[in-house]
Amino acid sequence: MDTRINSKALKRFTEVADSVVNPEITKWKNEGGKILGYFCSYMPEELATAAEFLPVRLRATGSSGTEFSDSFLSNLNCSYPRNAFNMALQGEYDFIDGLIAFNSCDHIRRVYDYWKREVKTPFIKILSLPKKAEAAQVEWFRSELVDLTKGLEEHFGVTISDDDLRAAIRIHNETRRLLTELYELRKADNPVITGAEVLAVTVASTAMPKSIYNELLKELLEDLKQAEGINDHRARLMIIGPEMDDPEYIRAIEDQGCLVVADSLCYGSRLFWGEVKEDIADPYTALAQYYIADRPSSPGVYTEYESRAQFIRNMIDEYNVDGAILARLTFCETWAFEQYSMVQDFEEWNIPLLSIDREYMLSGVGQLRTRVQAFLETMEN
Amino acid sequence: MNAKQEKSLSRIKEELELFDPIIPLLEMDPSPASALQVPILKNLCTQHRRTIECVETGEPFIGSTYTNPAEILTAMDVHWYFPIQQMFSGPAGEGTSHAAEDLEGLDKMALPGDSCTFMRLELYYQSQGLMPIPTAYLALTEPCDATAGVHAALMHHPDWRDTPCFAPDPPYHNNDKAIDYYAGEMRRMVDFISKHTGKTLDMNRLKEVVEETNKCYTMWMEYNEIRRSTPTPHSYIMPMSCFFQTNTAGAGGNPEITNWYEKMVADAERRVTENDPEVPNQKIRLLWYDIQPFYFGEIAPWLEQEWGAVIAMDMVSYCPYELIDTSTEDNIFRGLAKRSYQHGPMVHQARGSMDNVMTDITRIVKDYNMDCVIFPGHMGHKDMAASASLMAEVCRNLGVPFLHIGLDQADRRYTPVDEIKNKLSNFFTAMGLG
Numbered sequence: 052m053d054t055r056i057n058s059k060a061l062k063r064f065t066e067v068a069d070s071v072v073n074p075e076i077t078k079w080k081n082e083g084g085k086i087l088g089y090f091c092s093y094m095p096e097e098l099a100t101a102a103e104f105l106p107v108r109l110r111a112t113g114s115s116g117t118e119f120s121d122s123f124l125s126n127l128n129c130s131y132p133r134n135a136f137n138m139a140l141q142g143e144y145d146f147i148d149g150l151i152a153f154n155s156c157d158h159i160r161r162v163y164d165y166w167k168r169e170v171k172t173p174f175i176k177i178l179s180l181p182k183k184a185e186a187a188q189v190e191w192f193r194s195e196l197v198d199l200t201k202g203l204e205e206h207f208g209v210t211i212s213d214d215d216l217r218a219a220i221r222i223h224n225e226t227r228r229l230l231t232e233l234y235e236l237r238k239a240d241n242p243v244i245t246g247a248e249v250l251a252v253t254v255a256s257t258a259m260p261k262s263i264y265n266e267l268l269k270e271l272l273e274d275l276k277q278a279e280g281i282n283d284h285r286a287r288l289m290i291i292g293p294e295m296d297d298p299e300y301i302r303a304i305e306d307q308g309c310l311v312v313a314d315s316l317c318y319g320s321r322l323f324w325g326e327v328k329e330d331i332a333d334p335y336t337a338l339a340q341y342y343i344a345d346r347p348s349s350p351g352v353y354t355e356y357e358s359r360a361q362f363i364r365n366m367i368d369e370y371n372v373d374g375a376i377l378a379r380l381t382f383c384e385t386w387a388f389e390q391y392s393m394v395q396d397f398e399e400w401n402i403p404l405l406s407i408d409r410e411y412m413l414s415g416v417g418q419l420r421t422r423v424q425a426f427l428e429t430m431e432n
Numbered sequence: 433m434n435a436k437q438e439k440s441l442s443r444i445k446e447e448l449e450l451f452d453p454i455i456p457l458l459e460m461d462p463s464p465a466s467a468l469q470v471p472i473l474k475n476l477c478t479q480h481r482r483t484i485e486c487v488e489t490g491e492p493f494i495g496s497t498y499t500n501p502a503e504i505l506t507a508m509d510v511h512w513y514f515p516i517q518q519m520f521s522g523p524a525g526e527g528t529s530h531a532a533e534d535l536e537g538l539d540k541m542a543l544p545g546d547s548c549t550f551m552r553l554e555l556y557y558q559s560q561g562l563m564p565i566p567t568a569y570l571a572l573t574e575p576c577d578a579t580a581g582v583h584a585a586l587m588h589h590p591d592w593r594d595t596p597c598f599a600p601d602p603p604y605h606n607n608d609k610a611i612d613y614y615a616g617e618m619r620r621m622v623d624f625i626s627k628h629t630g631k632t633l634d635m636n637r638l639k640e641v642v643e644e645t646n647k648c649y650t651m652w653m654e655y656n657e658i659r660r661s662t663p664t665p666h667s668y669i670m671p672m673s674c675f676f677q678t679n680t681a682g683a684g685g686n687p688e689i690t691n692w693y694e695k696m697v698a699d700a701e702r703r704v705t706e707n708d709p710e711v712p713n714q715k716i717r718l719l720w721y722d723i724q725p726f727y728f729g730e731i732a733p734w735l736e737q738e739w740g741a742v743i744a745m746d747m748v749s750y751c752p753y754e755l756i757d758t759s760t761e762d763n764i765f766r767g768l769a770k771r772s773y774q775h776g777p778m779v780h781q782a783r784g785s786m787d788n789v790m791t792d793i794t795r796i797v798k799d800y801n802m803d804c805v806i807f808p809g810h811m812g813h814k815d816m817a818a819s820a821s822l823m824a825e826v827c828r829n830l831g832v833p834f835l836h837i838g839l840d841q842a843d844r845r846y847t848p849v850d851e852i853k854n855k856l857s858n859f860f861t862a863m864g865l866g
């Protein structure tokens with residue numbers, strides 16, 4: 052299932068989502084720009100933008116396997132870090148000048164340890180991510196961001212002023228507003244864009260300079276005004292889960308005749324929901340408040356389950372969702388226990404939920420199709 | 433008491449029925465080993481009785497987890513229990529009728545089997561109504577994703593959703609800023625306990641309790657020093673109990689527990705001086721670098737008897753506990769913070785960077801004159817699985833053989849005990865040990 056429009060902007064986003072290095076990154080690098088790679092949606096990209104660096108979230112798109120990282124990580128580890136670290140060991144991330152990691156899960160914590168030992172990235176730092184979202188945690192995260200700024204200033208010889216940061220917040224908020232507009236279009240009875248295409252758009256936001264990205268997104272929104280709505284779908288689905296950056300995965304689902312109209316993914320709505328408050332005087336507090344307390348949390352913020360469930364429930368209602376797929380990565384315990392509670396909630400809500408365990412790299416498409424088909428059939432009966 | 437409350441106490445009552453009659457028998461046995469077992473069992477039974485009493489009378493009590501400071505709860509005179517306690521009547525209490533039944537029940541739950549069985553079991557007990565619902569709950573969000581995730585799921589259960597919960601947030605770093613932050617979490621924990629139990633914290637009482645636990649930790653560290661001796665003084669059963677003695681209800685700050693440590697150290701010293709080790713003909717000194725499986729009762733004695741292989745040090749015992757400076761209130765909270773989020777087993781090894789794993793293995797192998805290192809590799813330990821290659825590298829550099837088994841500490845079906853024994857035997861033989 053594809054949109055019936057021919058949008059150059061959409062093609063650009065799809066190309067960016069299709070590979071780790073895109074022409075914007077190459078151009079940035081050739082012009083002497085610095086690139087800050089990061090794991091985890093909790094990275095306030097605004098800090099990189101304020102330093103005039105390009106923030107790039109690390110994916111493992113196009114990974115050829117895990118033969119190198121298998122010497123370090125084990126087959127009990129999540130396939131996303133295994134593939135990403137494999138690429139790093141092969142030098143595919145040599146273009147980044149700095150790496151920011153978070154103690155976001157047991158697996159990423161160890162990737163950070165090995166990265167420090169095995170990969171020669173000039174600047175590496177880990178930030179301590181709170182596991183709950185109260186005032187003390189906002190304050191804690193603020194202090195982590197201040198420490199990161201100091202580290203960047205010292206290492207790269209740059210200055211990040213509060214005004215730089217405020218300007219960066221404004222640019223990133225514009226991205227958020229534009230993405231919200233895009234998501235609004237999905238509420239229509241016959242949405243003009245597919246779930247796979249939307250994922251390409253959101254993924255691209257993590258690998259392009261925001262000024263260019265915002266212009267392209269405006270272009271796409273214009274193009275979509277002319278687009279014909281999609282009306283041949285059997286059901287409207289929501290996708291829930293952790294790392295999912297491959298639009299092909301959603302395409303395989305949508306090819307079964309459904310349309311993905313909403314998500315709670317860390318490359319989807321949870322990436323950009325809401326805005327950083329521009330009226331808070333201290334920009335660090337504003338960032339910490341947004342990332343820790345205001346934006347829908349990831350399950351790593353364990354105490355916030357109820358608000359996550361509420362966020363999903365609201366989306367189901369607003370986007371008129373018929374059923375949901377929770378796609379967890381095998382060996383991810385954070386999402387294993389989240390899934391356990393979600394299954395109970397979906398039962399209570401009387402909304403069909405399909406739980407799938409998957410690997411980071413798209414494999415077993417046949418099995419995925421069969422399960423989605425069966426799921427759609429049970430929904431129709 | 434309603435039927436639900438009655439059921440929630442059933443396993444605790446079963447455990448009481450099991451242990452109560454053993455205590456007088458042990459008391460009659462003149463051996464030092466039996467004398468050391470008695471206080472452990474007595475303490476456990478007293479705590480169970482207190483839990484029953486609280487449920488029956490409606491007295492406020494807390495559900496807590498293993499690194500939350502026992503000192504604070506003791507000083508506030510609040511009773512608490514570990515929800516995971518149920519496991520010791522189930523799969524951990526191998527030989528009880530529940531072991532197989534619980535694991536089979538677990539298989540039927542909508543929980544991915546690749547996540548820690550230990551934690552999945554906790555949800556199973558909850559789903560079966562086997563855990564007394566406390567007045568308030570102190571959760572834990574370290575050292576691993578499974579621990580944190582399970583608490584989120586636990587608190588979402590319809591029967592528990594109204595139970596107030598406080599989850600201290602352990603930072604990744606170990607620096608002053610992080611210690612101050614976690615000390616703040618400890619203070620907020622005190623406020624939370626007060627709010628929900630009506631009990632207040634008297635700082636003089638807390639100081640007294642901490643000074644008592646300091647004595648226990650001093651003894652424990654001394655005991656660890658004695659374990660360096662060749663032959664090692666005790667069979668593994670004794671050192672296994674140390675951690676739980678300082679952290680379970682009724683133990684933190686209890687002079688009887690200090691006394692237990694003193695007796696244990698004295699017995700170890702005597703055995704070293706008189707060359708009277710509990711395990712004769714010791715041939716292999718090994719480091720068991722992970723938590724102990726529930727069915728360790730079938731492995732540790734077998735190692736000792738079949739191979740003369742003694743666990744001269746283990747991961748749970750080798751923690752860098754520091755004594756807490758009780759001179760000021762701030763120092764007490766900072767000390768409790770460090771003890772709580774940096775020092776405990778698993779937390780010390782798994783929460784932060786893996787540097788602790790490397791330095792610990794290096795020091796233990798050298799200080800304890802180890803012949804080999806065994807990494808059981810519990811399937812829940814994703815961070816440890818990711819550290820296994822490094823452990824192997826450290827051991828290679830030290831010239832000491834390393835074995836990674838791969839097991840499930842709560843479910844023997846993952847790697848059957850015979851297979852574990854075979855792996856160990858083949859390893860000892862291939863390495864020319866024993």
Ligand code: SF4
Binds near residue numbers: 129132293380383385
């Ligand atoms: S999917 Fe889960 S295990 Fe994998 S990197 Fe993300 S949080 Fe960690």
Ligand code: SF4
Binds near residue numbers: 548550575
């Ligand atoms: S056994 Fe290990 S993985 Fe399981 S909860 Fe405990 S520390 Fe976490």
